[in-house]
Each structure stands twice: as C-alpha cells, then as structure tokens.
Amino acid sequence: ETGVTQTPRHLVMGMTNKKSLKCEQHLGHNAMYWYKQSAKKPLELMFVYSLEERVENNSVPSRFSPECPNSSHLFLHLHTLQPEDSALYLCASSLDSSGNTIYFGEGSWLTVV
C-alpha cells in the first residue's frame, strides 16, 4: 500500500468510448502526476499538477484530458483513443514539485480495441 490508489486497475474500451481513470492519494501531497508506460518504451511523463494547477503538459494528444479538482484527486479523461494508446497508466504524487521522492500507484492497465 503506497498511499496512492488508482481505479480501475484494468479497463478495456472501444475507440469511440469515453472513460476516465481515477487517482486518489492519502499522503497529504501537493503534486500529482500521470505517466504512461508502454512496452519497450521509457516512462513518459504526461501531466503534472502542483497545488491543483497544471504545471507541465508534455505534448500529450488532446484525446487525453486531465482534471485535478483538489490536491488529493486526479483524473485522466479518455475519449476517441487509438489502439496504440493501450498501456499502463501510472499516477504518482509527491510532497511538492521541488524534486522530492514521488510515490506511485499500482497503475491502470488500459486496452483500446
């Protein structure tokens, strides 16, 4: 138990569907992150939020839409995805955005069919 909870753990969606991934942290942290992990590729930073404001959008396609309603919750809204978007999506949090240790959730496995 890392204190970062992701739901659902597994998701299968069609290319025309709309779904969301949810992340919740119970660590009192102020920064949250979305990473994408694909086979044979390095971890890709997607979004960073600090104190609920987006501070980094790493050139992610608009079919991925993040939402951070408060410092404990982070969502990744998905729509009209492509099969190549199938991957493990990892949420993480840290105390702040000054380079402290980040703590990961268990990930959400996404398959786009």
Place this chain on the structure above:
Amino acid sequence: AQSVAQPEDQVNVAEGNPLTVKCTYSVSGNPYLFWYVQYPNRGLQFLLKYITGDNLVKGSYGFEAEFNKSQTSFHLKKPSALVSDSALYFCAVRDLLGGSYIPTFGRGTSLIVHP
C-alpha cells in the same frame, strides 16, 4: 536537460551472488538521483535516493547505491541476490521542467535472479 542512462536492458545473476545494476547520469550542477523498482503488474516503488552527503546510500530490501562523481555513476548494488529481487529497476534524476522539478527516468533494467 538532465538525463540518466541504464546501459543494460537485462542483468542475470545467480541467487546468493552479488548484483549490480548500472546507471550513469548527465547533469548540470548537483544531481538528485533515485532508484525505483517495479515488480510484475505493479507500480514503481521507491528504493533509495542520493541528494548530498555520504556517497554510499542504503535503501529498502537490502539495496544500496554508490554515488561516484568522477565516473558520473550511481550503480545499484546488493551483496546477496534473492529470487524475489527479480523485477524491473529504474534509475531517475531530478530535472527542471516548466518551473517544476520532475524525475526523469531511465529505460529500466530487467533483473533476473536464477535459483
């Protein structure tokens, strides 16, 4: 930008033998360096970090890492490997992106410990 390199995609070691997983870094200024481990079907777990101080850093599960400034390396080590250490290991360095400090990860090294 800061970066780390993990030159080995895979490391094989026999149980009971010492293990080393290599990482080299490229930074301007003083590096903040991290090691994470990922077990199958799990998220990444923090093992240890170096910010300043003693060059030998001790972490979780008996792992340690040695910061070597002259060789720009931060290799992960363990004196005696266990089969349960088999996992994917990531080295990371603190980088500055858009005004925030973000860890940048290496490509990962798969460690396989044989019984």
